[in-house]
Amino acid sequence: MLLQVRNLDVSYGARKTVEGVCLELERGEILSIVGESGSGKTTVIRAVMGCLPGAGRVSGGDIVYEGRSLLGNTPEQWRAMRGTAMSMIFQDSGAMLNPIRTIGSQFVDYIRAHAPQKSAADAKEQACEMLARMFLPNVENVMRSYPFELSGGMRQRVGIAMAMTFSPRLLLADEPTSALDVTTQAQIIRQIVDVRNEYNAAVILVTHNLGVASYMSNKIIVMKSGRVVESGPREQVLFHPRDEYTKTLLDSVPVIGGEPYYERIGE
Amino acid sequence: MSESANNAPVVLDICGLTKKFPLEDGRFLTACDNISLRVYKGQTLGIIGESGCGKSTLVRTILQLHPATSGEVMYNGENLLEATGEKRRQNRRRIQMVFQDPTAAFNPKMKIKDILCEPLRNFGLIKSRDVDAKAAELLRMVELPEDFKDRYPHSMSGGQRQRVGIARALALEPEVIVCDEATSALDVSVQKTVCELLIKLQREKNIAYMFICHDLGLVDLMCRQVAVMYLGNVVELIEGRRISEACRHPYTRALLKVVFKIDFARGEKIEPLAGEIPSPVDLPPGCPFQTRCPQCMDMCRRHKPALREVEPGCHVACHLYS
Numbered sequence: 001m002l003l004q005v006r007n008l009d010v011s012y013g014a015r016k017t018v019e020g021v022c023l024e025l026e027r028g029e030i031l032s033i034v035g036e037s038g039s040g041k042t043t044v045i046r047a048v049m050g051c052l053p054g055a056g057r058v059s060g061g062d063i064v065y066e067g068r069s070l071l072g073n074t075p076e077q078w079r080a081m082r083g084t085a086m087s088m089i090f091q092d093s094g095a096m097l098n099p100i101r102t103i104g105s106q107f108v109d110y111i112r113a114h115a116p117q118k119s120a121a122d123a124k125e126q127a128c129e130m131l132a133r134m135f136l137p138n139v140e141n142v143m144r145s146y147p148f149e150l151s152g153g154m155r156q157r158v159g160i161a162m163a164m165t166f167s168p169r170l171l172l173a174d175e176p177t178s179a180l181d182v183t184t185q186a187q188i189i190r191q192i193v194d195v196r197n198e199y200n201a202a203v204i205l206v207t208h209n210l211g212v213a214s215y216m217s218n219k220i221i222v223m224k225s226g227r228v229v230e231s232g233p234r235e236q237v238l239f240h241p242r243d244e245y246t247k248t249l250l251d252s253v254p255v256i257g258g259e260p261y262y263e264r265i266g267e
Numbered sequence: 268m269s270e271s272a273n274n275a276p277v278v279l280d281i282c283g284l285t286k287k288f289p290l291e292d293g294r295f296l297t298a299c300d301n302i303s304l305r306v307y308k309g310q311t312l313g314i315i316g317e318s319g320c321g322k323s324t325l326v327r328t329i330l331q332l333h334p335a336t337s338g339e340v341m342y343n344g345e346n347l348l349e350a351t352g353e354k355r356r357q358n359r360r361r362i363q364m365v366f367q368d369p370t371a372a373f374n375p376k377m378k379i380k381d382i383l384c385e386p387l388r389n390f391g392l393i394k395s396r397d398v399d400a401k402a403a404e405l406l407r408m409v410e411l412p413e414d415f416k417d418r419y420p421h422s423m424s425g426g427q428r429q430r431v432g433i434a435r436a437l438a439l440e441p442e443v444i445v446c447d448e449a450t451s452a453l454d455v456s457v458q459k460t461v462c463e464l465l466i467k468l469q470r471e472k473n474i475a476y477m478f479i480c481h482d483l484g485l486v487d488l489m490c491r492q493v494a495v496m497y498l499g500n501v502v503e504l505i506e507g508r509r510i511s512e513a514c515r516h517p518y519t520r521a522l523l524k525v526v527f528k529i530d531f532a533r534g535e536k537i538e539p540l541a542g543e544i545p546s547p548v549d550l551p552p553g554c555p556f557q558t559r560c561p562q563c564m565d566m567c568r569r570h571k572p573a574l575r576e577v578e579p580g581c582h583v584a585c586h587l588y589s
Binding site for chain 2: 023036037044148151153154160181182184185186187208210211212215216238239248249250251252253254255256257258259260261262264
């Protein structure tokens with residue numbers, strides 16, 4: 001078992017925003033957390049990464065990674081794990097990057113922060129190699145660019161390249177394609193699946209797009225108001241949902257060629 | 268005046284609309300290139316395409332948020348683009364807009380009732396003492412509780428705010444409402460209820476929508492008429508038929524292939540188009556889609572295909588069908 005979250009509660013001050021979340025993940029598995037905004041999906045993966053914002057803290061339950069509880073981690077231990085044992089892809093990787101520094105200089109810094117023994121030249125070489133692996137065209141040019149000079153899809157590829165640099169065993173992706181166009185979204189989703197296959201990493205994908213969850217996942221968790229309303233293997237959740245809320249969600253997804261809204265409501 | 272498949276008259280006739288933005292170095296960015304579309308009364312025209320394809324520029328030009336380079340937009344026998352001054356201002360009553368981000372579209376310091384009645388005040392159509400009653404009526408129309416009128420935008424959810432956005436667009440009783448990605452920021456279950464509300468209002472008030480969206484699935488369910496845009500051009504126009512069966516253009520087909528559906532078979536793969544939309548500055552001659560088209564021919568690099576009807580209800584701009 002790579003990751004086990006048991007009865008996780010997360011509170012902001014006195015208010016519990018996530019309650020009793022359980023999940024299990026083996027290497028190579030993709031788990032999707034779906035649900036509406038405000039349902040606590042992002043809070044769960046932030047708790048796993050140890051980076052809850054502000055007054056957020058884990059107030060109950062346990063998070064076990066490779067047999068060891070993460071809750072007692074010191075800040076140093078967290079820093080050692082992030083980027084190498086687990087890493088995160090954000091909704092807009094452009095916002096994660098410093099806007100007034102080039103991609104190259106940040107990427108090199110990032111590599112050397114985790115691998116101080118590397119020379120700047122080695123780090124640069126590794127950065128270029130990672131970018132090329134993500135099918136970014138003209139890698140040298142990307143290294144010299146500022147984040148705003150790249151398109152949303154390219155920035156997201158840079159984010160994935162950075163996240164995968166140290167072959168983490170767990171990849172957390174927070175709405176990685178929500179800000180992208182349909183074709184770019186499809187490219188990035190395929191890339192995340194390829195990355196999983198190449199590194200045999202486990203992936204937790206937070207998304208509100210049930211189609212994306214259907215395409216990628218082995219397991220799906222449905223959240224509502226901070227609680228898990230349904231979880232299980234992909235087929236079970238999508239094709240034999242038991243919870244009413246899951247059914248509502250599935251029913252709301254527009255299906256091409258389905259009965260049009262303009263005919264559903266009586267003429 | 269021509270009519271749609273089910274005999275609805277035309278409300279907006281967009282003819283050869285072109286919008287070019289001059290760049291500092293003397294070149295031009297062509298955002299909309301010779302676009303002709305018809306919006307029918309009480310019906311929905313869907314516009315799809317990737318970001319940067321000119322969908323938003325098109326509606327902004329129609330709304331005269333910036334001047335057109337050439338072309339005309341006919342409404343009731345008049346060219347809207349020629350109107351100036353007070354005449355132009357009065358024309359705005361006929362076409363209203365619902366924006367993508369309802370948080371950014373409202374003044375956070377105004378109460379909902381003032382937001383809703385501001386369009387009426389602008390045209391001197393309401394007295395102060397009627398504001399409460401009118402706001403309550405508009406809120407009822409979009410299925411929100413009346414007491415929301417004294418709230419501020421921040422104390423509402425995204426879906427509720429978008430309903431207020433729709434109510435504000437309805438205030439002036441327009442004939443056309445432009446929904447620019449109006450449901451993209453909403454959760455899928457909320458999106459569905461907002462779409463159903465839009466359809467219900469359309470039935471009651473016979474409003475025409477221009478529904479801009481990048482979700483092919485949603486457009487297919489919302490619109491009887493769909494225009495597919497690519498690099499400032501309408502490359503396909505489907506009227507009165509379903510996209511999935513009628514579409515011919517390689518770009519539309521590629522878009523269909525990247526729709527994430529719920530019932531993926533195991534091992535089924537999506538096949539995204541390679542590359543990204545090219546820059547709309549100084550476009551090469553020929554078909555705008557030539558650089559990404561899997562079926563690009565020699566002719567496509569030389570001549571730009573015109574939009575023509577290849578079978579009833581299906582207009583395509585592609586050399587494969589000429």
